[in-house]
Amino acid sequence: MKKTPRQTALFDDLPLPADLVERPSIPGSAKRLDPEQRRFNKLTQEVQALRGQLAAVQAQHERIRQRLMQDFFPLNDRLLSARVDLVKRLDALLNVPKGRLRLSRKRREGLESCLMWLLAPLMHEVDDPELSAIHDRHSPFTAEESAELDRALVEEMFGADALEGFNGGSLDDMIAHAQSRRAERQTSSGKRVSQRAAQLAQTQEEAQRAVREVYRNLASKLHPDRETDAARRSRKTELMQRINAAYEKGDLLTLLSLQLECEQLDADRLAKLPLERIRRYNHALQEQVRTLKAEMTALKEIMAELLEVSPTDLDHATDGDLMAMLDDRLDALRTSAMQIEAWCQGLADPGQRDGVIDALLDEMHAIEDDLGFAELEAIFMDDIEPSSKPRVKTRRNKTQPR
Numbered sequence: 001m002k003k004t005p006r007q008t009a010l011f012d013d014l015p016l017p018a019d020l021v022e023r024p025s026i027p028g029s030a031k032r033l034d035p036e037q038r039r040f041n042k043l044t045q046e047v048q049a050l051r052g053q054l055a056a057v058q059a060q061h062e063r064i065r066q067r068l069m070q071d072f073f074p075l076n077d078r079l080l081s082a083r084v085d086l087v088k089r090l091d092a093l094l095n096v097p098k099g100r101l102r103l104s105r106k107r108r109e110g111l112e113s114c115l116m117w118l119l120a121p122l123m124h125e126v127d128d129p130e131l132s133a134i135h136d137r138h139s140p141f142t143a144e145e146s147a148e149l150d151r152a153l154v155e156e157m158f159g160a161d162a163l164e165g166f167n168g169g170s171l172d173d174m175i176a177h178a179q180s181r182r183a184e185r186q187t188s189s190g191k192r193v194s195q196r197a198a199q200l201a202q203t204q205e206e207a208q209r210a211v212r213e214v215y216r217n218l219a220s221k222l223h224p225d226r227e228t229d230a231a232r233r234s235r236k237t238e239l240m241q242r243i244n245a246a247y248e249k250g251d252l253l254t255l256l257s258l259q260l261e262c263e264q265l266d267a268d269r270l271a272k273l274p275l276e277r278i279r280r281y282n283h284a285l286q287e288q289v290r291t292l293k294a295e296m297t298a299l300k301e302i303m304a305e306l307l308e309v310s311p312t313d314l315d316h317a318t319d320g321d322l323m324a325m326l327d328d329r330l331d332a333l334r335t336s337a338m339q340i341e342a343w344c345q346g347l348a349d350p351g352q353r354d355g356v357i358d359a360l361l362d363e364m365h366a367i368e369d370d371l372g373f374a375e376l377e378a379i380f381m382d383d384i385e386p387s388s389k390p391r392v393k394t395r396r397n398k399t400q401p402r
Contacts, residue, residue, distance in 0.1 A: 023048050024256040026278075027267045036278045037271070043285035047253045050292040057299050060322055064303055067326055072306075075333045082340040083118065084126060089347045090115040090360075091134045110361045112138050117364050124170040154178050207250070207287045210280035214255040215247040222262060250291070252284040 023044055026037045033041070093101070094111060103111070115138055122131055139146065154174045155162050162178035169177075224240055227233040239258070246254035260266065297311070304311040307325045314322070343360065346352035 024260055024270060026271045028271065034275055036275050036282060039282050040278050043282055043289065044253055047285055047288050047292065050289060054292055054296050057296050060319060061299050061303055063319065064306060064322060064326060068306065071330055075330060075337065079333055079337040079340070080125065082337050082344065083122060084128065084131070085344050086340050087115060087119050087122060087131065087134060089344050091137065093347060094138070107357060111357060114360050114364045121170060150174055158182055203283050204287065206280045207284035210284040211247060211250050211252050211255065214252065214259065215243065218243050218255060218258060250284065250287060252281060252288060
């Protein structure tokens with residue numbers, strides 16, 4: 001194992017970047033090492049690999065975020081504006097005196113249903129008093145009464161206290177809140193003091209203790225307040241910033257790497273450490289593995305939601321794949337906006353009006369057929385997830401994008 005420069009050389013230059021610091025490992029063949037030592041080498045390697053993977057996912061997330069700011073949000077605003085315009089045009093059309101607009105009772109009722117179908121999500125996306133007035137004109141219930149009906153439905157499905165702490169929102173928001181509350185109740189009801197829970201608590205304590213031990217050793221030797229030379233104190237200050245950042249994150253691998261960098265630790269000393277200490281190190285490294293995996297999973301879930309794909313679709317996705325997924329979603333938004341804008345223009349043209357009305361009613365009926373009552377009830381009961389219906393999501397993008 002190659003040794004790091006001596007401590008005197010360390011402070012002649014700035015500390016090495018974290019990704020260039022030597023990975024601590026215990027030398028020797030796997031057969032000759034104790035199981036805890038072998039596990040230590042395996043975990044340090046795994047943590048290092050996961051950090052590289054997380055950095056790559058973070059870079060991908062940042063590129064997607066930039067594209068969203070540049071392209072997605074302007075398109076989404078355009079689509080939202082078109083949806084609002086369509087609702088207002090339908091309202092104006094339905095308010096034309098019956099003698100001046102030939103519209104059968106069945107088509108008028110269908111248009112009113114279509115208007116309410118389009119309006120429902122907008123009521124929670126746009127703060128527009130005119131939309132509330134349109135709702136009250138065409139609904140047998142006021143907006144407040146509709147919300148109460150939604151609450152009653154969710155409470156009937158999930159229980160009387162399902163919406164406790166709910167701060168307002170759409171029916172989808174109510175369902176999500178109720179599902180979350182039910183999951184919390186199930187988790188809390190299943191909590192019991194067990195041997196497994198006690199072992200987990202002990203493991204976490206040992207992991208924290210291992211991180212504290214290494215941190216204190218580094219801080220006691222390298223604290224800048226004990227340095228009289230101004231230049232060396234400045235360099236130690238930068239080093240302590242890295243040490244403090246690693247400690248706050250429970251990053252044992254970086255702390256051990258810094259010990260190697262500062263020659264407080266080398267391969268031979270590491271090999272001679274008591275197995276009890278190596279075991280504590282392993283607990284801390286295992287916590288790092290869990291933390292890194294959780295961070296990566298959370299980022300992938302965010303990216304998948306933005307791209308409207310499954311998180312598993314991102315497991316082996318290249319940058320080109322991600323940009324292609326985003327381009328697909330942008331194309332869908334653009335197509336939706338153009339379609340709704342065309343409908344708005346068609347409603348203003350008597351020659352196109354009937355065709356547009358038929359298209360709107362067909363669209364509404366197609367979605368209603370796709371998502372029947374049995375499936376809707378299953379969603380309420382949490383037997384299936386709405387996202388398991390890709391066809392519905394694709395259609396929904398035309399008029400009711402999330």
